[in-house]
Amino acid sequence: MDTEAQPTTERDRSSSPSVSADTSQEAPDTEGVEGRSRFALVARVTQWLPGGRFSLSLLICLLFLLFLNAFVAQPFQIPSGSMENGLRIGDRVLVNKLAYRFGAEPRRGDVIVFDGTGYFGNSDYIKRVVGVGGDSVVCCDKEGRIQVNGRSVDESTFLYPGDGPSTVDFDVVVPEGTLFVLGDHRSHSSDSRDHLGSPGGGMIPVDDVIGRADWIVWPSAHLTRLSRPSAYARVPGAEGAHG
Numbered sequence: 201m202d203t204e205a206q207p208t209t210e211r212d213r214s215s216s217p218s219v220s221a222d223t224s225q226e227a228p229d230t231e232g233v234e235g236r237s238r239f240a241l242v243a244r245v246t247q248w249l250p251g252g253r254f255s256l257s258l259l260i261c262l263l264f265l266l267f268l269n270a271f272v273a274q275p276f277q278i279p280s281g282s283m284e285n286g287l288r289i290g291d292r293v294l295v296n297k298l299a300y301r302f303g304a305e306p307r308r309g310d311v312i313v314f315d316g317t318g319y320f321g322n323s324d325y326i327k328r329v330v331g332v333g334g335d336s337v338v339c340c341d342k343e344g345r346i347q348v349n350g351r352s353v354d355e356s357t358f359l360y361p362g363d364g365p366s367t368v369d370f371d372v373v374v375p376e377g378t379l380f381v382l383g384d385h386r387s388h389s390s391d392s393r394d395h396l397g398s399p400g401g402g403m404i405p406v407d408d409v410i411g412r413a414d415w416i417v418w419p420s421a422h423l424t425r426l427s428r429p430s431a432y433a434r435v436p437g438a439e440g441a442h443g
Contacts, residue, residue: 273294273295273296273297273298273411274294274295274297274410274411275292275293275294275295275417275418276292276293276295276313276324276326276413277290277291277292278290278291278292278293278326280388281385281388282326282327282383282384282385282388282389282390282391283311283326283327283328283383283384283385283389284360284384284385284388285360285361285384285385286311286358286384286426287311287326287384287413287416288422290419291416291418291419291422292416292417292418293311293313293326293413293414293415293416293417293426294413294414294415294417295313295410295411295412295413295414296411296412296413296414297410297411298411299411299412299414300406300409300411300412305332305406306329306332306379306406306409306412307329307332307428307432308329308330308331308332308335308348308432308435309328309329309428309429309431309432310328310329310412310428311326311327311328311329311412311413311426312326312327312328312329312379312381312409312410312411312412312413313325313326313409313410313411313412313413314327314381314404314408314409314410315408315410316404316408317408318399318400319395319398319399319400319402319403319404319405319408320390320395320404324410326413327381327382327383327389327391327392327404328358328381328382328383328384329379329380329381330346330348330353330380330381330382330392331348331372331374331379331380332374332379332380332438333374333375333376333377333378333379333406333438334373334374334376334437334438334439335348335349335373335374335380335438336348336349336350336371336372336373336374336438337370337371337372337373337374337380338370338371338372339365339366339368339369339370339371340364340365340366340369344364344365345365346365346366348432348435349435349436349437349438350436351434351435351436353431353432353435354431355429355431357429357431358384358429358431359384359385359386360384360385360386360387360388363385363386363387364386365386366382366386366393367386367387368393368394370393370396372396372401372402374403375401375403377405377406377407378400378403378404378405378406379403379404379405379406379409380392380402380403380404381404392404413426414426
């Protein structure tokens with residue numbers, strides 16, 4: 201019986217390829233149909249658009265740039281000298297709009313762009329973060345330096361030449377969720393010092409921060425990466441202000 205079964209098995213095996221071959225011939229080419237459909241859609245769009253494929257390419261590039269501008273990075277032009285010498289009038293900076301989107305918070309020393317509506321004025325501003333939520337910020341120590349959480353900060357590497365840290369005395373505690381900001385050209389900057397008596401006490405809500413200025417991108421001669429100065433690295437956290 202074993203010898204009779206073997207031919208049957210061989211016939212079954214030999215017949216399988218022909219069946220599968222027939223099945224493959226009868227199966228619809230779904231991938232090909234979908235590919236042709238997409239191609240036809242592109243063709244219809246290019247026929248509808250003046251300029252055809254060239255206009256379609258420009259439109260895709262424009263939409264991509266709009267997406268980047270809205271959610272990833274945005275150029276801003278420096279309108280005043282409040283951040284000199286680091287940022288000069290007419291410079292364009294690239295603002296990283298994702299810097300604080302995934303749980304990260306602005307840090308002392310960051311250069312930020314924020315919406316000042318209701319606090320500074322109906323415009324966007326660029327300043328340096330000096331204090332974050334919970335910080336004690338005082339001006340000034342015996343040597344004329346700003347103190348953050350009891351630590352004196354040497355700002356000489358980025359302050360405008362000839363400027364002192366501040367000609368206005370202040371002693372503030374930054375509320376949680378807000379920032380205390382100053383311009384680098386202190387004698388030419390309207391910042392948190394000038395709005396201590398205004399709504400919000402001169403503090404900027406973190407929610408109104410548009411992003412962090414990471415690069416000077418124009419003019420090309422000024423191309424520079426904006427890094428966080430080391431002057432704030434030794435400042436203790438707010439919990440250590442009285443330690």
